[in-house]
Amino acid sequence: MSSLSRHHASQFGLPSRRRRTSTIVDEGCSPDREILARTPTMDDPDGNFIDDGHRRDFSVQYGGEEASTSQEKRNSTSDSSIDGWSELYLDIMVRVLSELSVQDIASCARICQNWYKSTQHDLVWKNIFARDFKIDTRARRKNIQDDERFSTWKSEYKRLTYEVPLIQVQLIRDHRDEVLHVSFSHDGRMFSTCSKDGFVKCWDVTEFPYRRKFQSNMKSNFAWKYTQYSVFNSSDTLLLVSGVHFGPLSTSGELVVFSTQDDFSVQCKVRNKPYDIFGSWLNDDHLFSGNLHWVTGVDSCCSLWISKASQELESERVAVMRRAYKFLNVNGSSLRTLLVACPKDGPEDETLMIFSTGSQTYIPHQIGIKKLKKATIPFPGTTVHRTLREAMDEHDREMENAEAGQPPPIQYDTVDHVFELSAQIIGLCLSPDQRYLFANCRSWPQDVRITDPFVPPPISSQIEIRCYDLLTLKEAPHIYRAHRAFTPSEECFFIFVDVSEDFVASGAEDSKGYIWDRHHNITLSSLQHQSVVNSVAFCPADQETLVTVSDDYTIRVWFSRRKCQEMGMKYQGQKICGVDKSVQCAVDKADTELAGTVGESFHPCSDYP
Template identity: 40%
Template structure:
């Protein structure tokens, strides 16, 4: 038996010949004794590894675990690849990859909470993983302690402020403040409000900020300032402007000259669309990466209002316009193409650290983006807008401005001019917002726009904020929109697109398994969340879904009795995930490893639904020996 097992394993750790790799990948023309362990389940393989030293070496075979990983998780064995090794995690093997997926995927329902009296719409975690907050149509925001067993730490009823319900929450960077967004009372109200609370035993209200439309949600600019929105319709019901404001999270009382509200941007909206779902992304990147993705395509695919010509004698280099004069071959290339020449290579035989000290080696720089959903064809959000914030500065003090006497004199002159024009029969000049060229100087430009050709129902940033994950319900291909008030029909299938914020490119595969059923008029948000290894989203089919981020395969489904509106991972321990639903419940799911660390007995706990598709093997004919 030892010889049979060793015929499959590779005890010396040497590379298998290409022909044998192909045999194991396809199960064709292999010796029958070489398939013994590959036909066993993982638990049986583990028990076989305890029999003797030879079997222990056999069950650690690389190709065996690649075969089992592809088979158990529904992947093509010829196409699946291992993740790149990390700087701190060391090398990755198929056995360790299998163990990671099994032990760190949230799968056990450890807490089922029924403290909300209406549909639960959103959940968010603090960055340290100690707390999470939930918002509901019962008008309450609940702050929870994430430690097992989960319990309510604080709560607040926002209906006393005229709120209809709470819909969104977000912790600031140091987890000292909680932003809560809600909708005002009214059957057809599009106005909302943002409230900021302290995350402590007092849960004290710091400020309230007007927010219109309500689904702009609001977001943290930094640990002290909040970005809000204001919508104003212009000449008719198709043209509007979205003003974004920077608001200090707590009211200053030491001086009336300290600024607490500051205008940020004023965006022009056409065809009944407007800005929604604000996000702030900040990360480090090489300047040349941003140039490749942003500037090279802005002239072709960017928003028409953001197409600006280069200043005379300047080129876009790295992170901004710079004056460039031809100086030698490198300078001439930069003037001709706008792209600097590649940095010189280190000399042959140089040490690994010498490359970082080469004069042409780029250093990463911090960049900051405002990200939001918008549109140009119809009122449903179908585009992602990007606005870089590197040059934006917070105004800390209010300028004195004109004196009272100067303001009175200015108003008197304006009224006098108005009376003179009316006496002469000349109507006062009014801007024509239907003529973009005549009013473009009154608005800020959008740096880049990506059209996803579908209804956007949720988005979030990766932990490093470099990648944007967007939940989208696609439109029919080649559909022509003739009336902005009549958007295209949307698919039941939901796609999760991944966008590199630095290059503005869609990357990787889209994640698909979840579904939605409402039409455009009734379409609502289904929030998505991301960790280093997993992607999760709510769905209208009464389940939440979880994918492996690297392999893009759906691993698990998490059942509810109604629509699952949002999911959230614990940033400090992604083995803990929370799902919230229209069934008024908040469910806490934990991984095997998380349960072991918290001393939770998993024997009688409900389990998630495994979304694995085992590949069936063709039945082999038994070999017969002639007698």
């Protein structure tokens, strides 16, 4: 560079070009380390990777101590210009890198040390996070950054792309009709599926691929129309299965409890009406069922019964079931989707009974909560003091009073709290700690007026997942949207939702399942099926495993990218290599399609700089 060029360079604060000093290469140094040693850094504008000791030795060699002192003075006077250049350089790199894909950023990180440092800057990942997950407001970015789980934008981006179960690893075709529900055991070692083919099936999750462990044909064994719902008790020793009786207009169903410890033997069978109460565990040994009878033309009474799960004949004078609660239903409504919760950090002596109900129409549009004191729950099993003659005499007296125009007063239980959704409720579930309630619903038009309880208002095709805090009894601010449904409000249908520690998942009628981040309200992925996705379930022991079931007769298992890499699976897109969709279903043998060894693998974690 000429003296004039050097003059202009110093005037504008730019480093002048100097002769490169020779670099001594260690013979034991690898080629990569040699290149890294020659890489320019932000702290050395000359491009020489020389520490202070070597710089002092060179200065003494070429001019003694005086030359070393003058060199240090020149370095100190140019610090401000170098810092300004570094800041400008970093700002430009952040702007450029923020426009690239993650794969391109990974390539940039391998170029040199300066570029690697730039790719690690958290502002780069903040911009990429906002771009890829469509975080378009400063308030939402601040809420994410203020979350107690937040560490860096890069780690958060990696979690939401690498630890989400969105890779299909197994396709099971074992049901011959629409699969309606799936649920995991609490220890994550089994899951069960229910279908319109009348079967309930249990699957072993201890080894991959997952294999069928138990099954029962409820059509032939109990004359059911189909199985619709199942849930394990807290110790995972029993499985409650809910089904529907035959008949085009039948609203009656049954609950059957199976043992998972032996050969799937039946422990008890209980009537359940209406069938969409589904049934629920009160504790490890007792369950809730329902019974419905009409009081007037549009009002009815729903009785909830507590039954022992194992109805062995201990004594003919010991009851195995007992009517516990009675609720008045108005305008054609009834109790549906019964759940029992013991919220974390809630009162230890209190249990919450949760159900969907209504007051304006027969379509469920409210969530009712009844607080139960554990000490006063009327469990069955107390000695029956009345003889049969005494019971018949009491019945005769009630009939005589009714004929004389003095019907006995009916004492109904009260509901402690009601959430009004102004929407049709199509699914309920609890968070793992049972503090939060999540509701799948389809909204009514705003300010709608209902004049006929048997003519419900139209409902939106957009499904919403709303969240409610069971301790404060208030609605949480998060609403999860992306999935859709098309069934009219006059028809009964359910789209089940499930929640893990960090994720929310739901089925939909647009042939997809959906996953959201629970804390940031971000839609993470859609899971493709060939028809309506009725139910989803996270593995409680590993939220990076998800199972979905659909009207396309299939059960699909999904792993995260991280889990696929740990298990040595190669995948392309959202499927591992080797998954075949042409396998025919088989009733007596589970056909599973597993990963092959061909195809290219793509692991995002290895591409993170």
